[in-house]
Amino acid sequence: MPQSDTVTVLGVAYDASSSYLRGAADAPPLIRQAFHSDSANTWAENGLDIAQPGLLRDAGDLRPAPGADAFAEIEAAVGHIVQAGERPLILGGDHSITFPIVKAIAAQHPRLNILHIDAHPDLYDHYEGDRRSHACPFARIMEAGLAQRLVQIGIRTLNAHQREQAARFGVEIIEMRDWRDDLTFDFEGPLYLSLDMDGLDPAFAPGVSHLEPGGFSTRQVLRVIQSLRAPLVGADLVEFNPRVESRLTSMTAAKLVKELAAALLTSG
Numbered sequence: 680m681p682q683s684d685t686v687t688v689l690g691v692a693y694d695a696s697s698s699y700l701r702g703a704a705d706a707p708p709l710i711r712q713a714f715h716s717d718s719a720n721t722w723a724e725n726g727l728d729i730a731q732p733g734l735l736r737d738a739g740d741l742r743p744a745p746g747a748d749a750f751a752e753i754e755a756a757v758g759h760i761v762q763a764g765e766r767p768l769i770l771g772g773d774h775s776i777t778f779p780i781v782k783a784i785a786a787q788h789p790r791l792n793i794l795h796i797d798a799h800p801d802l803y804d805h806y807e808g809d810r811r812s813h814a815c816p817f818a819r820i821m822e823a824g825l826a827q828r829l830v831q832i833g834i835r836t837l838n839a840h841q842r843e844q845a846a847r848f849g850v851e852i853i854e855m856r857d858w859r860d861d862l863t864f865d866f867e868g869p870l871y872l873s874l875d876m877d878g879l880d881p882a883f884a885p886g887v888s889h890l891e892p893g894g895f896s897t898r899q900v901l902r903v904i905q906s907l908r909a910p911l912v913g914a915d916l917v918e919f920n921p922r923v924e925s926r927l928t929s930m931t932a933a934k935l936v937k938e939l940a941a942a943l944l945t946s947g
């Protein structure tokens with residue numbers, strides 16, 4: 680049974696901090712379309728129909744205007760959701776948006792933990808001179824002291840710089856090559872989950888800008904989401920790039936959104 684307030688879905692149509700390919704800004708409407716597709720139903724695997732009235736609220740898409748301070752707009756929009764006592768489920772957009780999202784959530788939850796699923800640690804101090812790049816959000820989050828713990832899983836692209844950054848910030852990384860399916864995660868206090876679609880293997884989610892083989896199956900990610908043991912206060916799903924592939928990846932993203940919503944509604 681639901682134990683928390685409403686989950687609010689907000690799309691963030693922003694991909695200007697992508698370092699390689701644009702297109703992630705096109706993702707939110709396609710995820711919604713897949714979610715509402717007649718090919719599937721709205722029941723999560725735990726038996727909760729998340730389309731029941733009152734559980735999900737759709738706040739539409741935020742589409743920062745060129746030249747606007749996109750990060751300030753994102754932080755303000757997520758702040759409104761959190762201050763209303765609702766739990767944000769953000770559909771990206773490139774991964775740079777996680778910094779302003781987490782800023783807004785940490786303002787309400789100062790002892791925040793983060794579980795980050797990704798092929799990449801996104802810990803660059805800057806990427807090609809850009810400190811707001813989608814390769815940097817977790818460096819910004821840790822520098823700002825927004826998380827008491829950051830645990831990263833699915834990682835398979837560490838280089839020397841990012842290993843140094845992880846050591847500097849005390850990031851707990853479980854590299855993909857060390858993954859075991861019986862791992863579980865316990866957190867003291869509120870939890871935020873950031874899900875980069877390229878954490879999955881490209882066989883399961885080919886519609887991403889940075890195809891990185893050797894990742895999770897959809898079922899492995901579902902199991903992580905379904906076995907969280909902490910109060911989940913927010914989540915994002917980012918980096919789906921429909922210009923690379925959309926038919927399979929939009930359905931995979933919609934399935935993950937459904938399970939994330941169920942976890943937000945029922946976790947601790």
Ligand SMILES: [Mn+2]
Binds near residue numbers: 797
């Ligand atoms: Mn990534």
